[in-house]
Amino acid sequence: MIIFFSCVAIGLCLLMALPLVRCLFGPTVLDRLIGVNAIGSKTVVLLLLIGFLYERVDMFVDIALAYAFLNFVAVIAASRYFHKRKGLYEESFMD
Amino acid sequence: MDILVIICLVLGFLFFLGGAVGILRMPDFYSSLHPAGKLDTLGILAMVMGLALYNLHHFSLEAVLVSIKMFLIVFFVFLSSPTATHSIVDAGMRAGLRPWTQKKGKE
Amino acid sequence: MVSANGPAQGSESAEKETGFSFFPFLITFVLMFVTWIVLSGKFDALLLGLGVISSLMIAYFFHDLLFPNVKPGVMRVCFKFLQFIPWLILEIVKANFHLLFLVFHPRMKEMIDPHIIVFKTNLKSDLAITTLANSITLTPGTITVTASRDGVFRVHAIDRPSAESLPGVMLEKVANVFGETL
Structure with a gap:
């Protein structure tokens, strides 16, 4: 079972490369934000898997919980920060 | 029991893979939010459920508490993920980004 | 919780003036204390006492934040x-x-x-x-x-x-x- 967990953890690490591409080459800031959010939600599961590998789940589950909170707060803060930038690309069409 | 855990983990991995591929393949960020925001949420649900089941192998009070904490993570993600998605969409709308549509793509 | 439901309904008009109602306070306190127990995972007298004190403080300050108006249903x-x-x-x-x-x-x-x-x-x-x-x-x-x-x-x-x-x-x-x- 430990071997299977290691395989899943390595697979998740490889999977993080795909949103990282979007993070690096995204055309707008919001594309990069989506990439960061996706990487963060994979990291929560990865932390739990690391906890099982080191047999310290009781400690790592707290870290994963705090990381989920931090991920949420980071996305909210960043998107609120870019809220006021009118005309990132084109003219506004909501009005 | 182990088989159930493996099924959960593989299913969650599949959802994560779909989310990651979808972020790369979708034409603009409004439509790439669909796989990013929700396939990831369901991936977390499946994987953490599997891990919580595996954690209950050695039944004790501490194991039950750790499993409850894992469900707390799932509950929190289910509350926060729509909020984060909505926040990003709102920022894009106020910045005036026009959504990609089928007609515009064919031009 | 059921026993606290009765007086909370009866004195609703009086509570609006004072700004303090008992039923949201109780629910907030129970919720905070359960969260404390789940997150700490230890059952010492000291830790439980600290949990009771901090839950009481939070429930006193923020009782109108989580459940602003409690209706009978x-x-x-x-x-x-x-x-x-x-x-x-x-x-x-x-x-x-x-x-x-x-x-x-x-x-x-x-x-x-x-x-x-x-x-x-x-x-x-x-x-x-x-x-x-x-x-x-x-x-x-x-x-x-x-x-x-x-x-x-x-x-x-x-x-x-x-x-x-x-x-x-x-x-x-x-x-x-x-x-x-x-």
């Missing part, structure tokens, strides 16, 4: 909401497989058709509007863009089938949970 709403959750999860899983199929399809750019639809509902309370908006966002294929207070929803849908199914069953379920008229 709140237990029924909670019960109906618990019945709503399994249906929602089943719907999420079904729609997720559809989105997964869409993502891995080789000719995806021809199959998707993103557009924005606008529809109006008669939902009144904030909680119902929030629940409907979050449920729409969690169901793949649709994202709530704006949800105004008088019940107008703008929804970004990724293709035609997920857009057509929208204001139907989910709105009925949410209206049923919160006892609103359609």
